Amino acid sequence: MISNRSISRRGFLAAGGGFVGLLSAVASSGGAAFAASGAGPAARPAPGTTTVALVRTPDRADGVRRSLALLGVNPVRGKRVLVKPNFNTSDPTPGSTHNDTLRALLAELKGMGAASLAVGDRSGPEDTEKVLTKKGIPALAAEFGAGVLNFDGLGPDGYVKVAPPGSHWADGFLVARPVVEAEAVVSACCLKTHQYGGIFTMSLKNSVGIVPREGYAYMRELHGSPHQRRMIAEINAAYAPVLIVLDGVEAFTDGGPMTGTLKTAEVVLAGTDRVAIDAVGLAVLKELGSNAAIMGTKIFAQEQIARAVELGLGVDGPERIVIKTADAAGEAYAEKIRTILAAG
Numbered sequence: 569m570i571s572n573r574s575i576s577r578r579g580f581l582a583a584g585g586g587f588v589g590l591l592s593a594v595a596s597s598g599g600a601a602f603a604a605s606g607a608g609p610a611a612r613p614a615p616g617t618t619t620v621a622l623v624r625t626p627d628r629a630d631g632v633r634r635s636l637a638l639l640g641v642n643p644v645r646g647k648r649v650l651v652k653p654n655f656n657t658s659d660p661t662p663g664s665t666h667n668d669t670l671r672a673l674l675a676e677l678k679g680m681g682a683a684s685l686a687v688g689d690r691s692g693p694e695d696t697e698k699v700l701t702k703k704g705i706p707a708l709a710a711e712f713g714a715g716v717l718n719f720d721g722l723g724p725d726g727y728v729k730v731a732p733p734g735s736h737w738a739d740g741f742l743v744a745r746p747v748v749e750a751e752a753v754v755s756a757c758c759l760k761t762h763q764y765g766g767i768f769t770m771s772l773k774n775s776v777g778i779v780p781r782e783g784y785a786y787m788r789e790l791h792g793s794p795h796q797r798r799m800i801a802e803i804n805a806a807y808a809p810v811l812i813v814l815d816g817v818e819a820f821t822d823g824g825p826m827t828g829t830l831k832t833a834e835v836v837l838a839g840t841d842r843v844a845i846d847a848v849g850l851a852v853l854k855e856l857g858s859n860a861a862i863m864g865t866k867i868f869a870q871e872q873i874a875r876a877v878e879l880g881l882g883v884d885g886p887e888r889i890v891i892k893t894a895d896a897a898g899e900a901y902a903e904k905i906r907t908i909l910a911a912g
Contacts (some may be wrong), residue, residue: 573762595839596761596824616888617890618840618890619839620838620839621894622635622892622898622901623835623839623893624897626668628672628836629668629669631835635836636813639839639840642681643752643811644681644752646681647683649683650747650753652688652689652754652774653756655689656825657693657699658694658702658703662759662819662820662830664758665758667708670705670756671755673813674714686716688716689717690719690780695902697719719744719780720826722745722746726745729741730806733879736793737873741786742779743779751876752808755775756813757774757812757813758815758816759849759852761820761823761824761825761853761858764791764795767862767870767871767872768850768872770850771809772804772846772911775899776800778803779803797872810876811839811840812838812841814836814849817835818830819831819833819852821856821858831857835901842882843882844883846873850867851905852905868885868886886909891905891906
């Protein structure tokens with residue numbers, strides 16, 4: 569049940585924060601040559617490459633602002649924008665998206681000319697309404713005139729059936745209709761490992777929250793399958809975010825997704841390619857020193873990444889990723905990450 573602090577899909581539509589349009593075509597954006605990229609704002613990535621903006625900072629709001637400015641794209645102007653955070657629980661960041669990160673992101677999107685804003689997610693195992701309430705999301709969203717959409721309250725007509733080619737799901741899966749019909753989806757993810765079979769949870773795994781939990785057996789199927797990592801990637805075939813912001817100020821290098829071994833990375837990433845963002849995030853985990861599942865597997869051999877590449881959801885190798893930085897501190901750290909990416 570949705571309280572008066574978060575609204576149903578019908579109420580959301582009536583409030584002008586709903587989304588219209590056809591199922592988003594999945595963008596297979598290229599990566600970027602990952603030679604040093606300290607070039608100025610006028611620089612353009614080579615064809616077939618993608619840019620990941622990397623900012624080193626302990627300040628999340630600063631990291632969001634600077635990374636989006638560094639990325640230098642604006643796919644939200646005039647669009648109804650849905651922000652998809654990582655709210656599977658209300659645990660402290662990186663257990664969930666930090667309120668400072670979300671507030672800064674909403675401020676930036678509003679400043680970029682978004683026609684309307686909304687924040688939407690489905691939690692689990694913690695109840696979605698409780699997560700939204702405990703984190704104070706309705707009040708935070710209201711600062712920007714944004715709606716709050718609890719995917720648990722969408723009802724039977726609030727989902728769309730998806731069955732990607734070669735799917736490892738028994739009979740496809742449902743995804744939240746507001747996501748696939750959004751004019752622009754922005755993903756706000758964290759940097760962490762996942763002890764329950766996902767191995768890591770960043771931008772690709774953030775999409776699990778668009779699949780229903782209450783009244784459906786999808787999560788039981790996902791967590792009980794030996795193909796869990798591939799199935800996570802397949803959810804992403806349902807839509808393509810226009811922006812991804814990864815908060816890596818702090819990271820779980822073991823355990824997760826709710827609690828784990830906490831290390832400080834002081835990194836914020838921004839990009840448009842989920843595979844590239846997760847690849848760079850994995851390189852950051854390797855630089856920090858992570859568990860055997862991260863340290864002992866090449867980045868593009870990770871099953872989430874490999875399946876996403878098969879589906880054309882992003883770049884197919886590290887040589888297609890440009891890491892763009894804005895200052896000496898960022899460039900020194902980025903050089904370490906480029907080396908790790910190159911080695912896998």
